[in-house]
Amino acid sequence: MTAQEEQTVPDGWRIFHATGRSPAAAVELPEPPPWRRFGGGPPQSAPPDDPDGALRRLGPDGIAPQLGSEEINTVNAALLLRRPLLITGPPGIGKSTLAYLIARELGLGRVLEWNIVSRTTLRDGLYVYDAMGRAQAIAAWQAGLRDAVASGADGAEDAESSLTERQNRPLIGDFITLGPLGTALLPYHRPRVLLVDELDKSDIDLPNDLLHVLENGSYDVPELVRDAADTASVHTSDPGIRVVLRQGRVECREFPVVVITSNGEREFPAAFRRRCLPLELRMPTREQLLAMVSRHLGERPRHSEDLVDLFLQRVRAGGTHSLDQLLNAVQITTMGGFQVDGNGRKLVEMLLRDLAKGR
Numbered sequence: 001m002t003a004q005e006e007q008t009v010p011d012g013w014r015i016f017h018a019t020g021r022s023p024a025a026a027v028e029l030p031e032p033p034p035w036r037r038f039g040g041g042p043p044q045s046a047p048p049d050d051p052d053g054a055l056r057r058l059g060p061d062g063i064a065p066q067l068g069s070e071e072i073n074t075v076n077a078a079l080l081l082r083r084p085l086l087i088t089g090p091p092g093i094g095k096s097t098l099a100y101l102i103a104r105e106l107g108l109g110r111v112l113e114w115n116i117v118s119r120t121t122l123r124d125g126l127y128v129y130d131a132m133g134r135a136q137a138i139a140a141w142q143a144g145l146r147d148a149v150a151s152g153a154d155g156a157e158d159a160e161s162s163l164t165e166r167q168n169r170p171l172i173g174d175f176i177t178l179g180p181l182g183t184a185l186l187p188y189h190r191p192r193v194l195l196v197d198e199l200d201k202s203d204i205d206l207p208n209d210l211l212h213v214l215e216n217g218s219y220d221v222p223e224l225v226r227d228a229a230d231t232a233s234v235h236t237s238d239p240g241i242r243v244v245l246r247q248g249r250v251e252c253r254e255f256p257v258v259v260i261t262s263n264g265e266r267e268f269p270a271a272f273r274r275r276c277l278p279l280e281l282r283m284p285t286r287e288q289l290l291a292m293v294s295r296h297l298g299e300r301p302r303h304s305e306d307l308v309d310l311f312l313q314r315v316r317a318g319g320t321h322s323l324d325q326l327l328n329a330v331q332i333t334t335m336g337g338f339q340v341d342g343n344g345r346k347l348v349e350m351l352l353r354d355l356a357k358g359r
Helices: 001-006 052-058 069-081 099-108 121-127 131-153 158-168 181-185 206-216 270-274 286-297 305-314 323-333 343-351
Strands: 085-088 112-115 128-131 176-179 193-197 218-221 231-235 243-244 247-253 257-262 276-281
Touching: 052 099, 069 085, 069 099, 069 276, 099 193, 099 257, 112 181, 121 128, 121 181, 176 257, 181 193, 206 270, 243 247, 270 305, 286 305, 286 323, 305 323, 323 343
Parallel strands: 085 257, 085 276, 112 193, 176 231, 193 257
Antiparallel strands: 128 176, 218 247, 231 243
8 A cells, every 4th residue: 555545544644553563564654844853873773672571561462552542643643743742640550551562563672761750860861970980990990000010120021011901091981871861862763762751750840851852852971072082982771782972962863752651740841741742541441441351361261350340449439550450360360279259359459459558
């Protein structure tokens, strides 16, 4: 089917369909709007995949959370417009799972996670510089030079050999690691998926600090800008992978797929919300919960309907509950010999407890 023919198909503009299935071939995104194009380079190698991480978050290939047409449209709009997606909803509803669903369905590789706490700063997401480690390495290097020079009084040849082995000064790039946001903004051919989890837990200034980076798709590492060397090889948030930065600057080539989650603990500034597309996730219906149980466990286990009804009853009573709790409760009932009634009832009630009560 040609691109022109696709436009005549209902919803043919979508590139994300919430199927939960890995693509047979890489899904190419349409060209971004002129105001969301960036010129970073040189292009980086394709990021690693993380099938085990996706399996833990999503379950087997083909399983996906139940998303309605409006929710799918919002995700696609964020993808096509290269804008962050701001997802709200109660804890445990599956907000962070959506980042893994997008990465799996579009074949975008390993999800970069930035977990926010009250002490998190913008620099934590961009890069970390181990100044103390570098100072210690330089001190050890200088001590090695002094020892090599001192040993020259006994043997010139041995001193020269020792000096050659120790003369390589510690490089600053060895002590810099790009954070999840900093790694996501590297110039990849295809966008990375960045999960900014629970931004509402951050200091009040962090959303405003993010504005410049999200708008310009670039940042500088001041320690490298001031360094005499033109290039530096630094660590990234992908285990075992390093990249070369020129003059301490990073600019994306494709703006990353940014999924920001919030439990609604506070409001964000208007300027920040203007740059994001909002998506509110609600608790699935009874039918959707039963379908989710069947997909994850391969069948609809005995007692699953009663447990779904109990779960929904507790949710409607105003408690805080997670979908993981329901899956755990159903899973335990599939164990051979487990009885839901009697003593088993207490265990099920513990698994479905109100998380807001702290016990």
